[in-house]
Amino acid sequence: MAVYDLTDLQQKIHRIVELNVDYPDSSDDEYTLRTGLLNDHIDAWEKEEGVEWDSLWVLASFTSSSAASYALSGVSPAITNMRYPGGFVELVDSSGGSTYWEVIKPEEVRLRTNNATAWDYQYTNEQTRWCYFLGDPQAGFTLYFNPNFIPGTGTIKFPYYKKATRLADAGDKPQMSDPEFLVHSVASDVLAQEDPGEADKHLQIAQSKLKSMKTQNMMAPHWQINRVQDRSGHLSGSGFGK
Numbered sequence: 001m002a003v004y005d006l007t008d009l010q011q012k013i014h015r016i017v018e019l020n021v022d023y024p025d026s027s028d029d030e031y032t033l034r035t036g037l038l039n040d041h042i043d044a045w046e047k048e049e050g051v052e053w054d055s056l057w058v059l060a061s062f063t064s065s066s067a068a069s070y071a072l073s074g075v076s077p078a079i080t081n082m083r084y085p086g087g088f089v090e091l092v093d094s095s096g097g098s099t100y101w102e103v104i105k106p107e108e109v110r111l112r113t114n115n116a117t118a119w120d121y122q123y124t125n126e127q128t129r130w131c132y133f134l135g136d137p138q139a140g141f142t143l144y145f146n147p148n149f150i151p152g153t154g155t156i157k158f159p160y161y162k163k164a165t166r167l168a169d170a171g172d173k174p175q176m177s178d179p180e181f182l183v184h185s186v187a188s189d190v191l192a193q194e195d196p197g198e199a200d201k202h203l204q205i206a207q208s209k210l211k212s213m214k215t216q217n218m219m220a221p222h223w224q225i226n227r228v229q230d231r232s233g234h235l236s237g238s239g240f241g242k
Contacts, residue, residue, distance in 0.1 A: 004179040006167045009186075010034060016187045016202070026170065034186055038174075039166045041185040045176055045210070046164035053164075054217055055175045057086065060158050064091060064151045073140045081162040083137050093154040101131040101145060103158075108132070112146070137163060177216060181209035 004012070011023050013034055024030040046056065060082075062075035072079035088100040104112065109132060129149040135141035145151060164175055174182060184206035191199040 003173065004183075005170065006035065006038070006172045007170045009038060009167070009174075009179060009182055012183050013186050013190070016183070017190045034190070035167060037186045037189050038182050041182050042164050042166060042174060042176075045181065048210070048214070051214055051217060052161060053176070053213075055177065056083075056162050056164060057159055058162050060156075060160055062156055064154050064156045066150060066152055068147055068150050069142055069144045070156070071140070071142045072135075079160070080140060081165075082141055082160045083163055084161050085133050085141075086159045086161060089131050089143070089156065089158040091151040091154050091156055093152065099129070099151070101129040101149070101151070104130045104132050106132050106134055109144075177213050178209050181206050181213065184209065 010031060011021075014023050014030075015021065046053070060072075060079050062070070062077070062079075072082065085103055087103070089103060091099045091101075093099070112128070112130060129146060131143060131145045133141045133143055143156075165172065167174065173179075176182070184202040188199045188202040188206060191202065
């Protein structure tokens with residue numbers, strides 16, 4: 001699969017819709033319009049219903065200062081592209097050992113911090129390592145820890161799902177596995193009025209590319225277990241009929 005940056009995408013779109021190699025400059029209206037259309041389709045791809053793209057999962061990693069909270073925009077490197085967290089928050093200490101904090105929903109915090117209302121001993125403030133995030137993708141997030149279990153020195157790590165990068169500079173690259181989806185989507189947009197038949201052809205190609213990316217995204221790597229793991233042995237409490 002070819003690796004395309006913004007310049008490559010612009011040139012391929014131009015060859016398809018204009019049938020020449022007289023490429024527009026970055027200051028031309030055509031270039032600006034097509035960049036905007038590319039980003040529109042990146043936005044649609046990012047928010048494709050029912051899909052979490054593997055390429056948008058990343059691992060945050062920053063130094064712990066033994067604080068009870070961290071504004072993610074203020075850590076180094078800054079985390080400004082998070083849509084939502086995933087998994088546990090990990091502290092890796094100087095010896096390489098790992099300690100984990102459960103990520104809870106903000107509405108659970110009152111129950112966890114008031115032992116009189118805790119519905120189970122394991123959820124009381126003194127007994128568990130938990131943390132939570134407050135904020136939103138536009139304003140940014142802050143990570144808060146249970147004040148009785150503040151991480152010590154080391155490195156804080158956690159996975160999160162990020163916003164897709166929009167294209168602006170010539171060398172910017174889209175994060176999808178098949179950028180041809182963008183080429184044919186924008187070609188369809190540009191040709192829609194003057195050549196509807198050709199526009200529809202490129203729309204069908206784009207939809208086929210999107211379908212293939214979704215299929216690839218669902219596939220497990222070779223020789224991996226491709227089934228739902230049985231976690232019944234890890235769950236507490238009684239099941240139905242017990």
